[in-house]
Amino acid sequence: MWLQVVLAIIFGSLYVSWYVWNKYSFWQRKGFPYIKPSIPFGNIGDTVRQKTSLGQCLHELYKKSSDGIVGIYLFFRPALMIRDANIVKNILTADFEYFYDRGVYCDEKNDPLSASLFAITGHKWKTMRSTLSPTFTSGKLKNMFPTIKETATELENHIEKHANAGKPIEMFEVCARYAVDIIGSVFFGITVDSINNPENTFRQIGRIAQGEKLSVALRSLTLVLVPKLAKIFRLGFMPPFVGKYVINLVKETIEYREKNSVTRNDFMQLLLQLRNTGKVSANDETWKTQADGNNKMMTIEQCASQVFLFYIAGSESSAGTICFCIHELCHQRNLLDEAQREVDEMLRRHNGQVTYDNIGELPFLDKCINETIRMYPGLPLFNRMCTKDYPIPGTDYVIEKGTPIIVSLLGLQMDPKYFPEPEKFKPNRFDKGNEDFVPNAFYPFGDGPRNCIAQRMGKIVVKVALVMLLSKYDFHCMESDKPHELKFKLSTLNLSLLDDIKVKVTPRKTTMLGDTNKSAANGKIWHGN
Template identity: 40%
Template structure:
């Protein structure tokens, strides 16, 4: 289309051969391409797909704000018919995306997050008890595995409404399929690259966004949980409860009114597959990000005891002001701890 394009493209692979071969992260490649020019925007190729790399802040502002109606689609793989878990908020396009985003936005108000906070504290208690036992024996700990197990507990509870303890039982299904989802193997790497760089090819080759057993696990968990809650009128303060509300009423109730209301099958505004897709992306987006952040944070605190002591003192002081209870408001006041995590 006549746009200036960076040199160094390789036939079939474009500019991302090192990523395709598993040698470099995409972020590193994009950073290098960004630094190779001073142009306001520049073209490059990801496999055969032409991509425009925007460098000018004013152009970025227009794309993300003023002209967003022209740029709202991410252009990644989605195939709701044959691959139900691909139909999530991150991948959907056009009016379907806009409608679902409008429905899901109220699920992340501060009131809703406060309501879920007791679930996070309960998961934190499992982690604390486990670490206390290790500390008593002065045992070495695998922080990455512990952080991943803790993240699994949180997401299983908040996103799927199921209590698991992957810390003491590392072979629980949620941990097993979480490992499988993020295992750095050839299949997962290929999926990730095709998902963003060649979505049409992925659809043509009938490659799904996850392996068949992961898909079956997510779909079955969502169906079983939905049936159980509706049959027994069970209500929980979690993300899954809000999905049930969306399915049955078409909207999320105001804070403090999280009931399980049944409706006629013809009135359903969210299918079971759509619920499963949102739960899956909640798992996929929240698991590795949260566990890696926690692991790196703990590692840096261990290397810098003076910063660890400052964080500890702040936690002690704030909890004392809140009667020793870990609450949503108490954690919000821990500004230095937030800096450590950031």
């Protein structure tokens, strides 16, 4: 008996040793440069132990190597980190056919909320992408613009109360409420008013999804890095009550509109077109659709998964961009003055009106936004799955089918090889025709066929808020606030602040328009039924 136990222990130990060696020698055997892993978390131990976020962990791994391609380990799973900007460009664009899937968790049958455009694969992704693309044309966005502007007016009014009272404002929190209100109105077709009622259920759902609990961190890691394990253990994209709430909310909205023939210029209305006809009207002025109760092209669950994607992907990233941009401008008064001067001049040309067309006349503000999302990308990493063997051009390496591909966006965009003095906020590095950076290293919205489908919407949301705030207010750093000394949540995949940025806000004394009260933000805008 004792002999059997001893032999079992010996052989068990030998097997475990062989298994660990076999897994952690994978890149060495394949001839790839690699970063030495540690048992049992591979190269992401600091993230699992809650010492750093995944985005920051991958950034540190990026800095440990000088190779364009380097092997890493996600627990026991081999993956390749791509550090060469030209190879990244090829993967996303010219050689997209080898990398068209993300390789993240998706379980449409048991977890319908997970089956968003971000996660679905193959032909199903291609069909959904081509179906949804017409929802973000210039004409469609222009029709949604009044809703965005109306919400920005509420943001401006809220900040005015703090400015008049001389109170500092927690910039990220208020910008997050603004972004959530826009998502609620434009994508879900509901009025939320998180700006004035921050404890509403819709806002709380976002807080749960972006929470700081260890369970949130482990779920996020597993869904992205070990999706097969997530599927086996039915971890779920979100806690069950979140999925139930979102699906019921979408169901109620769709049923109400179909029953009462309600038409509204928003994304939900375009989903209704898809659901009832299988396509979005090419006519940007056509929003109404005839409901057909017998032939639905999209289920309620499919509609819910798409709108919830924009909630998760858009709320904190848009809020962060607004907040980080103001944070950086506060620390360089000359840049803040230049941005305000440009906004004032644009408003003077257009009688104080902010429109879809004239916010395109702000090249310096565009550069400020680009520099912000370079330094603070909403999602600091992106991944792909190699779907067939890929010989890397100009090398002897072959990426085998099934290999996870990781790109540290923070790594690329903070690399002095690609962006001189990357730690400095320098909007003018984006001067057209005189760019002071390597374009192939700038991917805040990805690139190629699988880039962010809503990137133009995201920029509009950010830009309208900045235009309306910069036109009326001055922003001042708190004495304790220092640039680039920000701390981020450890539990989320996106770059989300741990401690908010407090900013002093004061009404501007003079503008190019004269009286600041003539700002274009004044007044409500009716946006249809």
